[in-house]
Amino acid sequence: MDALSQARVDLGDRAKVPVRAGAPGVRAADARARTFVPGQLPEAALQRLGPEGILAIQRGSGNRAVSALLGRTNRQSAEASAVTGPGIRLAEGAGPSLMAQELFVQRQPIAPAPQAPLIPGLGRARQDMLEKMIQQADFQGALDTLIGFKHMDYEIETNLLANGTMQYGNFRWDGVTAAPKWDQAGNLLPAVVQIGPTAFRSLPYLYAVVMHEYQHVLDHQTAAGRQKREDGEVEAHAWDILHAVELGISRSPDIVADEWNELNKNYGRITDQQALTRVRPVASRAFAEARKLVGGKATLDTFVP
Numbered sequence: 016m017d018a019l020s021q022a023r024v025d026l027g028d029r030a031k032v033p034v035r036a037g038a039p040g041v042r043a044a045d046a047r048a049r050t051f052v053p054g055q056l057p058e059a060a061l062q063r064l065g066p067e068g069i070l071a072i073q074r075g076s077g078n079r080a081v082s083a084l085l086g087r088t089n090r091q092s093a094e095a096s097a098v099t100g101p102g103i104r105l106a107e108g109a110g111p112s113l114m115a116q117e118l119f120v121q122r123q124p125i126a127p128a129p130q131a132p133l134i135p136g137l138g139r140a141r142q143d144m145l146e147k148m149i150q151q152a153d154f155q156g157a158l159d160t161l162i163g164f165k166h167m168d169y170e171i172e173t174n175l176l177a178n179g180t181m182q183y184g185n186f187r188w189d190g191v192t193a194a195p196k197w198d199q200a201g202n203l204l205p206a207v208v209q210i211g212p213t214a215f216r217s218l219p220y221l222y223a224v225v226m227h228e229y230q231h232v233l234d235h236q237t238a239a240g241r242q243k244r245e246d247g248e249v250e251a252h253a254w255d256i257l258h259a260v261e262l263g264i265s266r267s268p269d270i271v272a273d274e275w276n277e278l279n280k281n282y283g284r285i286t287d288q289q290a291l292t293r294v295r296p297v298a299s300r301a302f303a304e305a306r307k308l309v310g311g312k313a314t315l316d317t318f319v320p
């Protein structure tokens with residue numbers, strides 16, 4: 016069984032386990048009252064997402080999407096917690112599942128959420144369709160649809176992707192493009208790209224992650240591209256920053272800063288002088304753009320060209 020099939024089996028195999036009643040900072044009565052279903056989101060991914068990331072998904076996509084990310088299959092169970100729970104405060108080390116529970120007990124505003132800002136590279140109708148799929152926890156559907164739209168726009172060649180799409184996977188990374196593989200006749204096989212739960216922190220971010228991974232897929236098509244390591248990461252993060260307006264991430268200083276800081280980290284690891292010389296101009300352009308977009312609202316790591 017390959018890794019993807021195994022991941023699907025793992026996703027389907029959810030066992031109900033009780034919340035740890037003895038966890039610090041949690042009243043025993045609260046803990047007894049609740050059960051949660053682990054599954055969709057690994058602890059590491061949840062920790063990486065953090066309370067703000069989960070709240071962002073909750074605000075953008077609602078409790079149902081958060082429930083699905085956390086492996087909660089039942090919307091009612093989340094809402095029941097919200098009305099009966101006197102509130103849990105997360106203590107240091109109490110664990111991400113409890114951190115998530117805390118978010119469920121916050122009452123939701125009754126007023127409808129304002130319409131999400133436009134993502135120029137998608138347009139309102141496509142954006143609404145994708146947001147709805149994410150709200151309904153159809154993460155694979157959202158990926159297939161987003162990639163289909165970008166295929167229609169001549170921006171993604173789906174023949175380069177295994178099964179013509181990217182796979183939603185239960186792992187801690189935003190996205191991973193597997194190393195290139197060939198068939199026995201020496202033909203490059205379509206790339207296996209997996210997208211993880213944390214990529215769904217917002218639709219613009221998902222869009223950016225998909226396009227970032229696609230830059231790696233394009234690199235796989237040439238011998239020179241397959242040689243790339245950190246320089247390939249620099250270029251793929253630069254692609255996102257330089258397309259920030261189209262992707263819709265330009266209004267999110269934290270996301271732009273994350274992109275820049277990852278770019279910069281990889282830039283600092285390049286040891287090959289030719290690679291460094293090649294990516295220095297695009298890294299400099301990305302830094303200038305990131306500074307402009309962030310405008311002091313998030314911290315950018317210092318660029319040392």
Ligand SMILES: [Zn+2]
Pocket residue numbers: 227228231248251
């Ligand atoms: Zn990458």
